[in-house]
Amino acid sequence: MRPDDTEHSDRVTYIELFFDLIFVFALTQLSRYLYENQSPTGAVEGAILVLALWWVWIYTTWVSNWLDPARLPVRGAMIALALVGLVMSTSIYESFGDRGIVFAIAYVTLQLGRTVFMLLAVARHDQKLHANFTRVLIWLAAAGVFWIAGALLPLQFRLPLWLAALGIEYLSANIGFRVPRMARIELDDWGLSGTHLAERSALFVIIAIGETFLVTGTTFVGQESSVAGVLGVLSAFLAAVAMWWLYFDHGERAGAKAIEALSDPGRIARLAYTYVHAVIVAGIVLTSVADKEVLKHPDEAMSLSTAVTVTGGPLLFVVGMLLFRWVVARELLRSHAASIGLLVVAFACSPMLSPLALGGLTTAILMGTAAWETVVRVRAGATDDEAG
Numbered sequence: 001m002r003p004d005d006t007e008h009s010d011r012v013t014y015i016e017l018f019f020d021l022i023f024v025f026a027l028t029q030l031s032r033y034l035y036e037n038q039s040p041t042g043a044v045e046g047a048i049l050v051l052a053l054w055w056v057w058i059y060t061t062w063v064s065n066w067l068d069p070a071r072l073p074v075r076g077a078m079i080a081l082a083l084v085g086l087v088m089s090t091s092i093y094e095s096f097g098d099r100g101i102v103f104a105i106a107y108v109t110l111q112l113g114r115t116v117f118m119l120l121a122v123a124r125h126d127q128k129l130h131a132n133f134t135r136v137l138i139w140l141a142a143a144g145v146f147w148i149a150g151a152l153l154p155l156q157f158r159l160p161l162w163l164a165a166l167g168i169e170y171l172s173a174n175i176g177f178r179v180p181r182m183a184r185i186e187l188d189d190w191g192l193s194g195t196h197l198a199e200r201s202a203l204f205v206i207i208a209i210g211e212t213f214l215v216t217g218t219t220f221v222g223q224e225s226s227v228a229g230v231l232g233v234l235s236a237f238l239a240a241v242a243m244w245w246l247y248f249d250h251g252e253r254a255g256a257k258a259i260e261a262l263s264d265p266g267r268i269a270r271l272a273y274t275y276v277h278a279v280i281v282a283g284i285v286l287t288s289v290a291d292k293e294v295l296k297h298p299d300e301a302m303s304l305s306t307a308v309t310v311t312g313g314p315l316l317f318v319v320g321m322l323l324f325r326w327v328v329a330r331e332l333l334r335s336h337a338a339s340i341g342l343l344v345v346a347f348a349c350s351p352m353l354s355p356l357a358l359g360g361l362t363t364a365i366l367m368g369t370a371a372w373e374t375v376v377r378v379r380a381g382a383t384d385d386e387a388g
Contacts, residue, residue: 001066001126002066002067010195010196010199011196012196012200013064013070015069015074015079016064016069017203018078018079018082019060019078019082019085020204021082022085022086022089023053023089023204023207024214026053026088027053027208027211027285028211028215029090029092029093030046030049030053030092031211031215031285031289032093033045033046033049033092033093034046034285034286035293036093038306039305041159043308044163045159047282048159048162049092049095050281050282050285051166051282052107052162052166054277054278054281054282055166055170056088056111058201058273058274058278059114060078060110060114061197061201062197063117064078064200065200066118066122066126066129073121074121077114077117080113081110084109084113085106085110087102087106088102088107088110091103091106096159100151100155100158101148101151101152104147104148104150104151107147108144108148111140111169112137112140112141112144115133115136115137115140118133119133119134132177135177135178135179136172139168139172139177140169143165143166143169143172144165145165146162146164146165147162150162150165173270198252198273201273202247202248204277204281205277205280205281205284206244208281209240209243209244209284211284211288212236212240212284212287212288212291213236213237215288216232216237216288216291216292217233219291219296220232220233220295223295223296228298228299229295231298231356231360232295232298232356233295235294235356235360235363236294236295236359236363238367239287239291239359239362239363240287242366242367242370243283243284245374246318246366246369246373247280247321249373250373251321251324251325254331255272255273255328268327268328271327272324272327272328276320276323276324276327277320279316279317280316280317280320280324282316283313283315283316283317283319283320284313286309286313286316287313287317289309289313290309290312290362293309293310293355294310294356294358294359298354298355298356299354299355300355302350302351302353302354302355302358306355307347307350307351307358308347310358311344311346311347311350311362314343314363314365314366318336318339318340318343318366318369321336322336322340333373333376335369335372335373336369336373339366339369343362343365346358346361346365
């Protein structure tokens with residue numbers, strides 16, 4: 001277990017960052033899948049993959065919240081999880097094709113293997129945590145049946161069965177992993193470090209934003225240079241800057257302060273960092289798909305799928321930020337609400353625009369939102385030290 005009441009108790013360790021590196025590759029494969037499957041069915045499949053990846057990562061983050069990565073057994077377990085995560089990442093693009101069973105086995109192995117290790121690690125140290133993770137294991141095992149069955153049965157069963165599996169996992173956390181004849185897990189029973197969880201989540205947001213640069217850069221160097229291409233890269237860069245600014249200028253600090261001030265941070269941790277952050281990350285990933293779409297087809301006629309992709313990424317991100325600020329600080333920011341309205345208007349006007357023009361418009365909206373929020377913060381007397 002992590003040592004209590006020391007300067008290292010909340011520290012994010014290098015082995016945790018090493019584990020996160022696997023998700024750089026995973027997010028690029030996810031972006032590739034979303035780009036190649038721009039259809040209603042592809043959107044649902046992409047949503048399943050986004051939520052599954054996030055769930056693997058956030059569960060591992062919760063476990064590393066208690067275990068001490070400086071201990072060799074914990075470090076070994078993190079490396080083993082990273083290896084399985086790499087296998088899972090290589091199968092994302094074909095997860096709804098020939099590599100569905102590889103994805104399902106790797107995913108279930110990650111979920112169950114990590115939880116079994118946690119049970120063994122805390123068995124002699126924390127009986128309450130041991131009981132809690134026994135319930136978690138039961139629910140994850142039930143979901144695992146649906147993951148494996150969906151991969152083994154004919155392809156038409158995969159989508160509904162994997163939706164059911166994901167529903168079980170997300171719902172179980174929401175109801176406290178309730179099991180018949182076993183008490184519900186209350187949020188204050190977890191005894192987690194809110195500071196550690198907030199920092200880990202912020203680092204994952206950085207990884208997701210970095211993935212947008214990777215996708216944009218790879219796409220740009222793979223085609224002939226042009227004015228439209230340069231403008232597309234500039235728009236993608238400024239959109240990434242705006243998303244970073246919206247999250248880190250004040251939002252991340254607001255969340256960290258809120259969770260540090262609570263004696264039982266479990267409620268905010270579950271809602272703001274476990275659920276709402278999934279929306280934020282999904283918005284960033286979809287924005288990277290939009291950047292690639294704009295670079296590949298800057299001047300082509302606007303299609304519905306392109307309009308949804310280009311406006312949908314920034315929209316999801318801003319909605320996630322609006323929810324995050326409300327949960328952690330009970331702030332309903334007018335800048336975010338106005339941004340959502342403008343992005344909806346941009347979507348309505350998309351038939352009259354090219355993909356490059358629409359991408360530039362959504363980037364301008366994101367930058368305007370970031371500028372508005374910063375002006376409000378400065379006028380309120382908040383110093384740069386109180387920002388990120």
